[in-house]
Amino acid sequence: MRLSQFFLPTLKETPAEAQIASHRLMLRAGMIRQQSAGIYAWLPLGLRVLNKVEAIVREEQNRAGVVELLMPTIQSADLWRESGRYDDYGKEMLRITDRHERELLFGPTNEEMITDIVRSFVKSYKQMPLNLYHIQWKFRDEVRPRFGVMRGREFLMKDAYSFDLDEASARVSYNKQFLAYLRTYARLGLKAIPMKADTGPIGGDLSHEFIILAETGESQVFCDKDWLELDVLDKAPKSPEELQSFVDWATGFYAATEEKHDEAACPVPADRLHSARGIEVGHIFYFGEKYSAPMNATVTQADGSVATLHMGSYGVGVSRLLGAIIEASHDDAGIIWPDAVAPYHVGIITMKAGDAASDAKAMEVYDALTAKGFDVLYDDRDERAGVKFADMDLIGLPWQIIIGPRGLEKGVIEVKNRRTGQRDELSVADALARVGA
Numbered sequence: 001m002r003l004s005q006f007f008l009p010t011l012k013e014t015p016a017e018a019q020i021a022s023h024r025l026m027l028r029a030g031m032i033r034q035q036s037a038g039i040y041a042w043l044p045l046g047l048r049v050l051n052k053v054e055a056i057v058r059e060e061q062n063r064a065g066v067v068e069l070l071m072p073t074i075q076s077a078d079l080w081r082e083s084g085r086y087d088d089y090g091k092e093m094l095r096i097t098d099r100h101e102r103e104l105l106f107g108p109t110n111e112e113m114i115t116d117i118v119r120s121f122v123k124s125y126k127q128m129p130l131n132l133y134h135i136q137w138k139f140r141d142e143v144r145p146r147f148g149v150m151r152g153r154e155f156l157m158k159d160a161y162s163f164d165l166d167e168a169s170a171r172v173s174y175n176k177q178f179l180a181y182l183r184t185y186a187r188l189g190l191k192a193i194p195m196k197a198d199t200g201p202i203g204g205d206l207s208h209e210f211i212i213l214a215e216t217g218e219s220q221v222f223c224d225k226d227w228l229e230l231d232v233l234d235k236a237p238k239s240p241e242e243l244q245s246f247v248d249w250a251t252g253f254y255a256a257t258e259e260k261h262d263e264a265a266c267p268v269p270a271d272r273l274h275s276a277r278g279i280e281v282g283h284i285f286y287f288g289e290k291y292s293a294p295m296n297a298t299v300t301q302a303d304g305s306v307a308t309l310h311m312g313s314y315g316v317g318v319s320r321l322l323g324a325i326i327e328a329s330h331d332d333a334g335i336i337w338p339d340a341v342a343p344y345h346v347g348i349i350t351m352k353a354g355d356a357a358s359d360a361k362a363m364e365v366y367d368a369l370t371a372k373g374f375d376v377l378y379d380d381r382d383e384r385a386g387v388k389f390a391d392m393d394l395i396g397l398p399w400q401i402i403i404g405p406r407g408l409e410k411g412v413i414e415v416k417n418r419r420t421g422q423r424d425e426l427s428v429a430d431a432l433a434r435v436g437a
């Protein structure tokens, strides 16, 4: 992509309304624009990252054997009356009336709708277990939407739902999601800590929140430092027994939110206890028959008897993750994207506008990288070098290639690593190799 043909409305000034780094940086980097309180337009750069995060979430759900579908954003109030949640959900729910005076709502979550779909098609124990997910926009009329995409009113969520014959099998579904969550966050370059959690309006008695550490997190959390050293991607439990031991192992490390932490009773010695702010990037629940019983989601068993389905639900805050990743990875100059979700892998800057040799070399490098399948953003604007450097640091691509007449005379171009700040003058071939091409 050539920047002169892209739409990247970066801001020089720090927007006054943004209190935390990720919100400031997403606005300044031209990723999002607020359209109403807690409701954002995703500008091209922001959308590219959102799509990459979504793709990793999707791959890990598919890997765990969860099947994708897509449910609508608008739901009928009657469905929520069946579960008894229509009145309970209160003011957070956006209620809508259509031209026929039918009561609708913009879905804040989908337990009722997925239960309705499953009960209408699934009649026999032979169709169990069933694990389904979708990635869809949600609306919650939060009292205080804030921190940009971190606590929005409209936000993108991956929500999965499991249906099983009994509690033991539901536990296997839960554990598969638990593993998928740890893998998802690790691939996004995040250290997520599973913590036992309260279940709130979703319900049930088994639940874990996945928290990542960042200075601006909404809650104070405590955890065993040893957890932060571990790599979960090298673990591949397969059988239900292996999976259960994995979950037991992963939840065996001490981790607690402020409300649950008790210094006197804490089993971890002070020097191994890490205390930090945390951001909730996912939440999983097992709630048994809470929705299936009132909504009559049952199957016939082998002996002819009727079993009410055991359910769980599993949420990832896809749009919130962008804020969380930036909170965990930025510096004074801007965002530092982990490779896995960077909107482009390399940015090319020419230092002297109108210099034909620089322009030609930039196109040569651009073509070479593009031919190898890399996403490249070439800043070909007629701007001062200083402006281009600042914008490139701000948008945080992992690598920068800087091309100017002085280097070209020596037969070199410069490669800068955004994370370490290291800059090296290299031949074109070495520069391509340095960025991984």
Ligand code: 5CA
Pocket: 108, 109, 110, 111, 140, 142, 149, 150, 151, 152, 153, 155, 157, 158, 159, 160, 202, 280, 281, 282, 283, 284, 313, 314, 315, 316, 317, 318, 319, 320
């Ligand atoms: N039905 C369940 C799981 S599918 C559910 O709704 N869980 S939740 O309420 O915990 O939401 C799941 C995730 O969505 C949260 O962990 C959080 O990361 C994200 N989330 C929740 N509210 C918001 C919000 N207002 N803005 C951005 N992300 C949010």
